[in-house]
Structures are given as C-alpha cells and as structure tokens.
Amino acid sequence: MTVTSSGYRARVNIKHAAYGALNRPPTRWLLGVAASARTVLGDERAWITYDAPTGDWLKRTRAGAMLMSDLRNGGGMSAGxxxxxxxxxxxxxxxxxxxxxxxxxxxxxxxxxxxxxxxxxxxxxxxxxxxxxxxxxxxxxxxxxxxxxxxxxxxxxxxxxxxxxxxxxxxxxxxxxxxxxxxxxxxxxxxxxxxxxxxxxxxxxxxxxxxxxxxxxxxxxxxxxxxxxxxxxxxxxxxxxxxxxxxxxxxxxxxxxxxxxxxxxxxxxxxxxxxxxxxxxxxxx
Missing domain, CATH: 3.40.50.150 (Vaccinia Virus protein VP39)
Structure with a gap:
C-alpha cells in the first residue's frame, strides 16, 4: 500500500508552483539547465535548452533538434x-x-x-x-x-x-x-x-x-x-x-x-x- 503524506503533497505543490513561475521566456533558461542535467543522463541522451527565437524549449538528440512547449512528463517528442x-x-x-x-x-x-x-x-x-x-x-x-x-x-x-x-x-x-x-x-x-x-x-x-x-x-x-x-x-x-x-x-x-x-x-x-x-x-x- 502506498501512503501519500501531506508533506509529500505539499512538496509536489511547491514544485509545480515553482515550475509555473519559471516556465516563462525570461526565466526558462534556468529550468533548461536543470532539465539538461537530468535528461542527458537518461536513455535518450537528450540535451534541453531554452530557444530564444521561439521562446520554447529545444530538445537535441543525435537524431536532430525539435521544439517543445513544456518540460513536464518528459517534454515533447525528440527527433527520433x-x-x-x-x-x-x-x-x-x-x-x-x-x-x-x-x-x-x-x-x-x-x-x-x-x-x-x-x-x-x-x-x-x-x-x-x-x-x-x-x-x-x-x-x-x-x-x-x-x-x-x-x-x-x-x-x-x-x-x-x-x-x-x-x-x-x-x-x-x-x-x-x-x-x-x-x-x-x-x-x-x-x-x-x-x-x-x-x-x-x-x-x-x-x-x-x-x-x-x-x-x-x-x-x-x-x-x-x-x-x-x-x-x-x-x-x-x-x-x-x-x-x-x-x-x-x-x-x-x-x-x-x-x-x-x-x-x-x-x-x-x-x-x-x-x-x-x-x-x-x-x-x-
């Protein structure tokens, strides 16, 4: 049985609030640094950065580069x-x-x-x-x-x-x-x-x-x-x-x-x- 504590829920809510506050063009690059460090260690070997010309996220892999609008749940699709x-x-x-x-x-x-x-x-x-x-x-x-x-x-x-x-x-x-x-x-x-x-x-x-x-x-x-x-x-x-x-x-x-x-x-x-x-x-x- 999994027990979800009020403390855990509070941490999740804080995380989502922080993401929402930072997920805007002026501060998206900060999220990009964290996302890059996390994603590059995963199976896909992706590198995520903020794309200034569009205000979106840029996911690069060996297969190519693709834009995405959100980082949650792994973000958008990679080129592959x-x-x-x-x-x-x-x-x-x-x-x-x-x-x-x-x-x-x-x-x-x-x-x-x-x-x-x-x-x-x-x-x-x-x-x-x-x-x-x-x-x-x-x-x-x-x-x-x-x-x-x-x-x-x-x-x-x-x-x-x-x-x-x-x-x-x-x-x-x-x-x-x-x-x-x-x-x-x-x-x-x-x-x-x-x-x-x-x-x-x-x-x-x-x-x-x-x-x-x-x-x-x-x-x-x-x-x-x-x-x-x-x-x-x-x-x-x-x-x-x-x-x-x-x-x-x-x-x-x-x-x-x-x-x-x-x-x-x-x-x-x-x-x-x-x-x-x-x-x-x-x-x-």
Missing part, C-alpha cells in the same frame, strides 16, 4: 520519436524512398517534416505548408536547426479558393488544435493546383494532410492535380466530432468518396483501438 510517430500515423501503408516528392499539408512545427526530409534525401524534396503564423514560425526554426535544405515552406491555408481565411488562435501547448473557422487570425489561402503550378511539380509521390477538419475543401479544390498523387495519408477528425459535438470535423466518408472517385484505392485502420486511428485514410494508385 517524431520519426517513430510519423511511421505509425502517416507511413502505415507507404514507405518513403530516396528521391520522393512529398507534400505535407498541415505541417505543424515539423514533426513529420524532419523525418520525411531525412528519408527522401538530397535527391528528394519536401514541400511543407502551415497556416497558423506562430506555428509556421516554429516550423521555420525547425528547418533551420536541422539544416533541412530539401524542404520548401509555405505559410498558407490550403483550401478550395485563394480567398484569405481565419484560423483559431488557441495557443495550444502542442500547436495542433487550431482550425479554420469564422473567427481568429486571418491567413492567406491557396489551392493545391496553385501550389503545384508555382513549384512546377510533375508528380507527388506522397501527400500527407492533417488540417483539423479542412481536408474536404482542400481536396475538393485539388481535383485537377490529384492524378499527380501516387500515395496519400489523410488525417480525418471524425473522432473529434464524436468527442465535441462539432460536426464540422465529420469528413471521413466524403473524403473517402472523393478519393475513390479520383481513382485511389482507400484503406483504413478500422481494427486499431486508438480513437483517431480509424479516421485516417490511406490512398494509393
């Missing part, structure tokens, strides 16, 4: 963990190859961009698109920190028109919860055909899309260039509709029908018990 997560979430049906052209729509801070870039190598290219300005700033920083010379970045929302749109500004800890809506921060928009035309792409070996419910308008605006796409992984978010009651997240059936009409064979992970996994669509031709 990002590679494992990308394999699990998006490369479940297709394995990237050197020389591939990858289009990452909803790139976030680069958790998939980093492993994609490493896999396709100097002969390949990764085009990463992110709508939220603060998240895009961190994406730029991740590219710089890891010297990802085969990565091209675009700050825009991918939609079915070129009209500016609004994206929520939740300042989420993981940078992943913002979505297109009627209010928020105004951001530029473009269509996939416009993007393909600007870059003069003649093929897209892998399309990854994870844009919080906006995948349907993005794909509806892309019908002219979908024949260029060989493989795709589309993160639908119907599970969020079930959790929140917001039906704007419910896109999986319509997205699947659109992909099938475009000539793709579409599969899912219907037997995976994780809430999000069954809503991801994997398309190949």
């Amino acid at each position: 963990q990002c590679a494992e997560a990308a394999q699990d979430m998006f490369l479940h049906r297709y394995s990237l190859c050197p020389g591939d052209v990858v289009l990452d729509i909803g790139a976030g801070i680069g958790t998939e961009v980093l492993p994609f870039s490493r896999i396709v190598g100097d002969s390949g290219k990764v085009i990463a698109v992110e709508a939220h300005p603060a998240t895009y700033h961190r994406l730029e920083r991740v590219r710089e920190l890891n010297d990802l010379r085969n990565v091209t970045l675009f700050h825009a929302a991918v939609m079915d028109t070129n009209d500016p749109v609004y994206i929520s500004d939740l300042q989420a800890e993981d940078y992943l919860e913002n979505k297109i809506g009627a209010v928020g921060v105004e951001v530029p928009a473009l269509t996939l055909p416009d993007l393909v035309s600007r870059l003069k792409l003649d093929r897209i070996d892998f399309l990854k899309m994870n844009i919080e419910g906006a995948e349907l308008p993005a794909l509806r605006g892309a019908t002219d260039v979908l024949p260029l796409v060989r493989h795709a992984a589309i993160g639908c978010h119907d599970f969020l509709a079930r959790e929140t009651g917001d039906d704007s997240y419910r896109t999986k059936d319509a997205v699947r029908a659109l992909l099938v009409e475009a000539g793709f064979t579409v599969t899912t992970r219907h037997d995976d018990p994780r809430p999000w996994a069954a809503d991801y669509l994997f398309a190949s031709r």
Whole structure:
C-alpha cells in the first residue's frame, strides 16, 4: 500500500508552483539547465535548452533538434520519436524512398517534416505548408536547426479558393488544435493546383494532410492535380466530432468518396483501438 503524506503533497505543490513561475521566456533558461542535467543522463541522451527565437524549449538528440512547449512528463517528442510517430500515423501503408516528392499539408512545427526530409534525401524534396503564423514560425526554426535544405515552406491555408481565411488562435501547448473557422487570425489561402503550378511539380509521390477538419475543401479544390498523387495519408477528425459535438470535423466518408472517385484505392485502420486511428485514410494508385 502506498501512503501519500501531506508533506509529500505539499512538496509536489511547491514544485509545480515553482515550475509555473519559471516556465516563462525570461526565466526558462534556468529550468533548461536543470532539465539538461537530468535528461542527458537518461536513455535518450537528450540535451534541453531554452530557444530564444521561439521562446520554447529545444530538445537535441543525435537524431536532430525539435521544439517543445513544456518540460513536464518528459517534454515533447525528440527527433527520433517524431520519426517513430510519423511511421505509425502517416507511413502505415507507404514507405518513403530516396528521391520522393512529398507534400505535407498541415505541417505543424515539423514533426513529420524532419523525418520525411531525412528519408527522401538530397535527391528528394519536401514541400511543407502551415497556416497558423506562430506555428509556421516554429516550423521555420525547425528547418533551420536541422539544416533541412530539401524542404520548401509555405505559410498558407490550403483550401478550395485563394480567398484569405481565419484560423483559431488557441495557443495550444502542442500547436495542433487550431482550425479554420469564422473567427481568429486571418491567413492567406491557396489551392493545391496553385501550389503545384508555382513549384512546377510533375508528380507527388506522397501527400500527407492533417488540417483539423479542412481536408474536404482542400481536396475538393485539388481535383485537377490529384492524378499527380501516387500515395496519400489523410488525417480525418471524425473522432473529434464524436468527442465535441462539432460536426464540422465529420469528413471521413466524403473524403473517402472523393478519393475513390479520383481513382485511389482507400484503406483504413478500422481494427486499431486508438480513437483517431480509424479516421485516417490511406490512398494509393
């Protein structure tokens, strides 16, 4: 039996209060010193420092550098963990190859961009698109920190028109919860055909899309260039509709029908018990 004393609870409360007081840009470097000393002794051999350009934490390992917003519970993913997560979430049906052209729509801070870039190598290219300005700033920083010379970045929302749109500004800890809506921060928009035309792409070996419910308008605006796409992984978010009651997240059936009409064979992970996994669509031709 484990007995939790009032003294122990008080120490935990003091620790959390101290963390909250120090976990701000002017004093985060102090936490970084302690975190570095602790983490470098662990299995991952990570080195954590304060990143002044973003005000976030920077976790460096031999696999690369990744930003994170919080140190608690081990902080965010390392570069190696990002590679494992990308394999699990998006490369479940297709394995990237050197020389591939990858289009990452909803790139976030680069958790998939980093492993994609490493896999396709100097002969390949990764085009990463992110709508939220603060998240895009961190994406730029991740590219710089890891010297990802085969990565091209675009700050825009991918939609079915070129009209500016609004994206929520939740300042989420993981940078992943913002979505297109009627209010928020105004951001530029473009269509996939416009993007393909600007870059003069003649093929897209892998399309990854994870844009919080906006995948349907993005794909509806892309019908002219979908024949260029060989493989795709589309993160639908119907599970969020079930959790929140917001039906704007419910896109999986319509997205699947659109992909099938475009000539793709579409599969899912219907037997995976994780809430999000069954809503991801994997398309190949």
